[in-house]
Amino acid sequence: MCPIDDPAATMNRATTPEATIGICGAGVGGLALALRLARLGFHPVLFEARSKEAALSEGEFLTLASNGMNGLRAVDCYEEVLRQGLETRAIELCNARGKRLALIDQSDHLAAFGTPAVTIRRGVLTGILIEKCQAEGITIQFGRRVTKVDNHAHAVTLNFFEGAGLAVDLLVAADGLRSFVRTQIFPDYPQPQFTGLIGTGGIVDADIPATDGVMRMTFGEKAFFGYIKTASHPVYWFDSFPADTPDAVRALEPAALTAHVRQMHADDPEPNRSILQAVGQVERSYPIFDMPQLPVWSSGRVVLLGDAAHAIGPHAGQGASMAIEDAVVLSSCLVATLDYGAAFARYEALRRPRIARVVKLTRQNASRKRKNSRLSLFLRDLLLPLLIPMTVRASRRLFAYRVDLDPLEANTSFESGRKDAA
Known part of the structure; x- marks a missing residue:
């Protein structure tokens, strides 16, 4: 890292160990x-606008699929995340009356893909990664x-905003x-687009x-609801509901937002209503945005990664996994x-086809959560059991991807959908 008044010192060593x-x-x-960069001999330095405390407390939880x-x-964070997370062995989909539409068994993921899916508090996952960075001497500048x-x-x-430049x-x-950096480097790029859904959740x-x-x-009559619980964990719950604008409930105080969320699920089967009655307050909502496909992900010495390059909605449980793969x-x-x-170009060429498949699957899942007319609910209940097997096959091809084994290869298990991954 060089002082801002000495840029010449950085010349001709952009991809060397120095x-x-x-x-x-x-x-x-x-x-x-x-x-990963530190392990490969580079000198990474992280800049984070939030405080460390805010980074560790923001968000509720997420699920990491096998990939x-x-x-x-x-x-080298796999074992600790597995230890602190909650194994997610299946997904059950029910209609507004509580009737099971499908049960997606994930109990074979350890055998098929080398690891189960894991649900974990976002702050816990962030904390594991921060502690690992600090243990390896990586500079993280908060605030x-x-x-x-x-x-x-x-x-x-x-x-x-504060402190010297570099x-x-x-x-x-x-x-x-x-991404602020994206707006600086690509000022003409499109803005994220509201998907018509707002999410909340908690523990x-x-x-x-x-x-x-x-x-x-x-799949409720007004909103979508999900939860998981074990004997040793509290309830991890989330929901999403349709809205005309991203600001539809933004002005609501926590008490009013909580009442709104409960009202959206008033006709849900149990235990959804009991879970929400146990919630003291829903502190905030999360409008769900989509990112239009960007022309390129890099310019000069700057490259985009994760949601800055390709926002992945929460409807396929792949947002954090795609960032890790990136x-x-x-x-x-x-x-x-x-x-x-050349490195940036290769990275983009390798990632774009896979991201496109994940985005397609995410949008398909999101569309099923926006049904709210009687006819659309009836058709969804009728067709979903027929469509789920195709979604499961596509998802298992995503899960089979092993970026830890061959990050610069095509990962034929994903691209071809080999039989043992389907």
Whole structure:
């Protein structure tokens, strides 16, 4: 890392072991990238606008499918995440009356893909990655909000709201859906688009039966609801409901938002209503956005990663997993060549086809949550049991991807959908 007034010191070493690679954003993707780069001999430095405390407390929980869990092997965090998470062995889909539409068995994922799916608190996952970075001597600067990015031929210089600016050899924008770096480097790129759904969720102690590793989901008449619970864990719950605008419930105070969420599920089968009655307050809502396909993911010495490049909605449980995969592939591309431009191009070429498949699956799943007319609900209940097997086959091909084994290969188990992965 070089002072901002000495950019010449960064010339001609962008992909050598002496290179300093700045990473804007200490989310799952940015932290995984820092760990992988350090293992490959680079000098990563992370900049995060939030405080460490905010980074550890933001969000509720997420599920890492087998492909994301295997990606954590590449940064030596797999065992700890598995230990602290909750194995998710099946997904049950029910209609608004509580009738089962489908049961998607995931109990063979350890045997088929090398790891089960795991549900884990987002803050716990972030904490595991931060602790690993700190143990390996990786610099993480919290409370460092970027205010300006200059993408020079010889270096990338950054200014911050507080503190001195600096220069890095390369910069990775891992700063999320609303990426500030992306707006600086690609000011003409489209903005994220509202999908018509708003989500909430939380973790609560509720006196309901354990689901024994089954994530139970209900297509209600007004909204979608899901939860999972074991004897040793509280209830992890989430929902999504249609809205005309992303601001539809943003102005509501927590008490009013809680009442609104309960009203959306007033006709749901039990135990959905009991779970929400146990919730003290729903603190905030999360409008769900989609990112239009971007023309390119890099310019000069700056490259996009994770949601900054391709926002993945929460409807297929792949957002964090895609960011982890991005991190492993990008770092492997950088170590394979002295030409950072070629490395960025290879990374994008490898990732785009897979991301496109995940986005397609995510949008299909999201469309089923927006049904609210009597006819559309009837047709969904009728057709969903017939469509689910196709979705399951597509999902299992996603899960079979082993970025930890061959990040620069086509991963034929995913591309061809080999029989043992289907």
